[in-house]
Amino acid sequence: MNPTDIKYSKTHEWAKAEGNIITSGITDHAQTSLGDVVFVELPEIRATVSAGEAYGTIESVKAVSDVVAAVSGKVIEINEAVIDAPDTLNNDPYGEGWLIKIEAEDLSELESMMSVSEYETFVAEEEH
Numbered sequence: 082m083n084p085t086d087i088k089y090s091k092t093h094e095w096a097k098a099e100g101n102i103i104t105s106g107i108t109d110h111a112q113t114s115l116g117d118v119v120f121v122e123l124p125e126i127r128a129t130v131s132a133g134e135a136y137g138t139i140e141s142v143k144a145v146s147d148v149v150a151a152v153s154g155k156v157i158e159i160n161e162a163v164i165d166a167p168d169t170l171n172n173d174p175y176g177e178g179w180l181i182k183i184e185a186e187d188l189s190e191l192e193s194m195m196s197v198s199e200y201e202t203f204v205a206e207e208e209h
Contacts, residue, residue, distance in 0.1 A: 083109060084175050088151065088191050089200035095175065096151035098191060103152050106160075106179040107139065107170060110204050115141035118167040123148075123159045123181060130156060130183060132190045137180065139170065148180060152190040158182040 083089070087097040093111035097104045112118065120140035130136040135147035136156075159181050163169050170178040185191075195203060 085197045088194035092149045101185045103183045112174045116143040118170045121167045128156045152185045154183040154185040
């Protein structure tokens with residue numbers, strides 16, 4: 082079940098805003114498509130990320146995939162636990178499996194992301 086209080090991207094990332102701090106990760110659909118995650122690479126704290134651009138990679142038994150930033154800003158926290166236990170992404174992508182927290186430069190970038198219903202329609206259309 083996809084949470085309703087977050088935004089979704091066409092590249093299967095999610096973003097949750099708390100003030101100007103955006104917590105982000107990959108969706109349940111993404112982790113299912115990837116299969117068992119074996120390695121996660123994330124940026125350094127204080128790195129700058131840009132909306133729509135890759136900031137890290139996730140390696141699974143099937144493939145290596147880029148992780149794309151939902152918003153532009155400065156990385157203020159990374160989830161070290163996911164680096165140590167990559168399978169956390171498979172088990173809890175919306176909770177313990179978050180990837181980074183970004184201090185957003187422009188919250189309006191979230192407006193281009195999808196609601197949960199829009200995302201579920203997008204995924205259903207993508208699978209056909």
